[in-house]
Amino acid sequence: DIQMTQSPSVLSASVGDRVTLNCKASQNINKYLNWYQQKLGEAPKLLIYNTNNLQTGIPSRFSGSGSGTDYTLTISSLQPEDVATYFCFQHNSWPWTFGGGTKLELK
Amino acid sequence: QIQLVQSGPELKKPGESVKISCKASGYTFTDYAMHWVKQAPGKGLKWMGWINTYTGKPTYADDFKGRFVFSLEASASTANLQISNLKNEDTATYFCARGDGGPDYWGQGVMVTVSS
Numbered sequence: 001d002i003q004m005t006q007s008p009s010v011l012s013a014s015v016g017d018r019v020t021l022n023c024k025a026s027q028n029i030n031k032y033l034n035w036y037q038q039k040l041g042e043a044p045k046l047l048i049y050n051t052n053n054l055q056t057g058i059p060s061r062f063s064g065s066g067s068g069t070d071y072t073l074t075i076s077s078l079q080p081e082d083v084a085t086y087f088c089f090q091h092n093s094w095p096w097t098f099g100g101g102t103k104l105e106l107k
Numbered sequence: 108q109i110q111l112v113q114s115g116p117e118l119k120k121p122g123e124s125v126k127i128s129c130k131a132s133g134y135t136f137t138d139y140a141m142h143w144v145k146q147a148p149g150k151g152l153k154w155m156g157w158i159n160t161y162t163g164k165p166t167y168a169d170d171f172k173g174r175f176v177f178s179l180e181a182s183a184s185t186a187n188l189q190i191s192n193l194k195n196e197d198t199a200t201y202f203c204a205r206g207d208g209g210p211d212y213w214g215q216g217v218m219v220t221v222s223s
Contacts, residue, residue: 034209036152043202043213044144050208076111085153088222091209095168 002026002090004099012107019075021102023088028068030094035073039084039102047086048073080106089093109133111203111214118220124191127217129203134182137161142210143177144202145190146159155201193221 003026013019020074023033031051036044046055051071061076075082083106088099114128129141142154156167158177167178176189186203198221204210 032208038152038179043216044210046209046211046212049211055211088188089154089209091153095156096154096209099152101151 001029001095002029002093002097004088004090006086006088006102008102009100010083010103010105012105013078014107015078015079015080017041019078019082019104021073021086023066023071023073023091023099024077025069025071027093029092031067032090033064033066033071034089034091035062035081036087036089037084038087044087078104078106108121109205109212111205113203113210113214113217116218116220118222119193120124120223121193121221123221124189125193125219126187127201127203127219128190129186129188129214131186132186132195132206134205134211136181139205140207141177141179142185142204142206144204144213145171145195148218149197150186156186181199185191190219191220195207195221197221 005024007022011093033051035048038044045057047062052064065072085103087101087103110132112130118127119125137160140157142157145153155171160167174191178187200216200218202216204213
C-alpha cells in the first residue's frame with residue numbers, strides 16, 4: 001500500500017499569512033493527488049484534484065503543486081474560515097489512501 | 108444541485124448488524140462510482156472501497172473484506188453499506204462520497220456507535 005505522510009501535523013498561522021501544507025507519498029503517484037478540507041463536525045470538501053486543479057466554487061487563494069512523491073497545498077492569504085483539517089489522498093494505486101491530516105489553527 | 112443524503116445515527120450492540128443508506132440526487136446515479144470512507148472519533152479518514160454503480164461490482168480495501176458489504180438500489184439512486192458482527196472498533200462516522208478520480212461530493216456522514 002502507498003503511505004501518505006503529511007507535515008506538519010499541526011500548523012499555527014495568522015490571518016493573511018501564506019501557508020504551505022506538505023504531503024509525501026511512499027512511491028510515485030503520478031499526480032493523482034487530491035486535497036480535502038474538513039471543518040469540525042462536517043464532511044470533507046474537495047479543494048484540489050489531480051495535484052493542481054481547483055474544484056468548482058473553491059476560492060482561488062487555494063492552489064496545489066507537486067509531482068512524483070512530493071505535493072503541496074498552498075493558501076496564499078489565510079482567512080479565518082480556513083481553520084480546518086486538511087487531508088491529501090492518492091488515487092493512483094489500489095488501495096487508495098489518505099494522509100493523516102494537517103490541522104490548521106489561527107495564531 | 109448534487110446531494111448525497113445519508114440515513115440517521117445508529118446505536119448497536121456488539122455482534123449486531125447495521126445498514127446505512129446514501130441517497131443521491133442532482134446527477135445520473137450510474138455515471139459515477141460511490142465510495143465509502145470511515146472516520147473513527149478524533150481520527151483521520153480511511154478509504155474503505157467503492158462500488159461501480161453501473162455494474163454493481165464492489166471493491167473492498169483489505170481491512171474491510173468479510174464483514175462489510177456495499178450494495179445498490181439503483182432504481183432509487185441509493186447506495187448502502189452493511190456491517191455485520193459489529194465490534195467496538197467499528198464505532199465511527201461512515202461517509203459515502205461520489206467520484207471516479209477520487210471522491211468529489213460527500214454525504215453528511217452517519218455516526219455508528221457500538222456499545223454493550
